[in-house]
Amino acid sequence: MxxxxxxxxxxxxxxxxxxxxxxxxxxxxxxxxxxxxxxxxxxxxxxxxxxxxxxxxxxxxxxxSSSDDLLTNQYKGKEHLLPVFEKVKAFVSDLGQDVNIVPKKTTVSFVRKKQFALISPATKTRLDLGLKLPGYPTTNRLENSGPFGTMCTHRVRLEQPEDIDKELKDWLRDAYSHAG
The missing domain is CATH 1.10.10 (Arc Repressor Mutant, subunit A)
Incomplete structure (x- = not known):
């Protein structure tokens, strides 16, 4: 667990x-x-x-269903995306001791006092990372929340571990800060 x-x-x-x-x-x-x-x-x-x-x-x-079962089911046929998920999870875990990682049936939520991000395998080749960044404008990369609706304000599409760059880490840090 x-x-x-x-x-x-x-x-x-x-x-x-x-x-x-x-x-x-x-x-x-x-x-x-x-x-x-x-x-x-x-x-x-x-x-x-x-x-x-x-x-x-x-x-x-x-x-x-254990957390491991939930992740296994989410990534069935998409195992090549697990390194991307693991890199996001590792970074978010290091943001603070108050981060709760909550696997669900189709997503994994990152929660502080409230949810600040969630991640989900969107297609066989891509993960969607939802972020709660109120007041942030949308850009080519920091898109409208899309399928996450009101759970998040923005979405970032991730395909490979290299997509977890300084810009994305800054957004995650900001989302974490807003949730405290």
Whole structure:
């Protein structure tokens, strides 16, 4: 399991008042049509912050899927893109001890107090990195958020490890700063 995710799970009782297993049991007592309904239930009815609520809901849905399984499924047939993902993940992990890396079914979120970036294999040859950079203009490289909608303000297309250059690292640093 990803160390950041394990830390989040370990901190859950202190930060939310219940363990992951207790939250999962609570979620099983209700039926939610959408992921967002369960997240909103935890936030509004139980005062759980968005990052924890989102993680609890994802992990309750994917009980039989480890972080490694989620990544394996995302990159099936696209294994050659894993070095690009790993380079982004390594850089983001070094931004601060408060970074939580949350693998989901189709994306991996990078969260501080709130999500500041997410990455997803978009095609067989490309990853899309979504960034939350309010007020930043779009450019040829720093595009409109595209498929990420309101989850991010911008998107950067990544095809090879060399795409993680100084400019991209500056954007990631800024997104991280805005999320604190």
């Amino acid at each position: 990803d160390p950041a995710l394990q830390t989040m799970i370990s901190n859950m009782p202190e930060k939310t008042g219940k363990s992951l297993e207790e939250w999962k049991a609570l979620l099983k007592t209700r039926a939610f049509a959408k992921h967002s309904e369960a997240v909103n239930f935890l936030k509004k009815d139980h005062g759980v912050t968005h990052g924890f609520a989102n993680t609890i809901v994802h992990l309750s849905k994917e009980e039989n």
